[in-house]
Amino acid sequence: MIMARKIPEKWQSSVKAIKAVQVAFDMDEKIQLSIRKQALEAGLSPSDQIRDILGLPINKRPKRPRLTVSLAPSDYQLLAEKYQLKAEEQLEIKKKLMDDLVNYINVDCSDEQP
DSSP: OOOOOOOOGGGGGGHHHHHOOOOOOOOOHHHHHHHHHHHHHHTOOHHHHHHHHTTOOOOOSOOOOOOOOOOOHHHHHHHHHHHTOOTTOHHHHHHHHHHHHHHHHHHHHHHHOO
8 A cells, every 4th residue: 555645844835836737938039038028127037928828817916136147166166266265265266156147237327337
């Protein structure tokens, strides 16, 4: 006899998400770009923008605005060399990355000023 496992309380809110099926759309690049732009202007994720276009409900909870990038161990090694750190100092590397991104945007935005 197989016993069903009880899902831990802290995972209960994820049960619906586990049952959801992700649908990917292969469409013209111009359409994808347009949907992404609309989402950005509306403060939505592209997924929520698609749900809105399709008339589906959207989770109105504010999302933590963040950008992500995947870094492989070899990326950490390259960045460690760039910042004169050890590859294991990932938190320090992250701080340096954030500084670089902020500086990049500040320089880029100052170039646009008349």
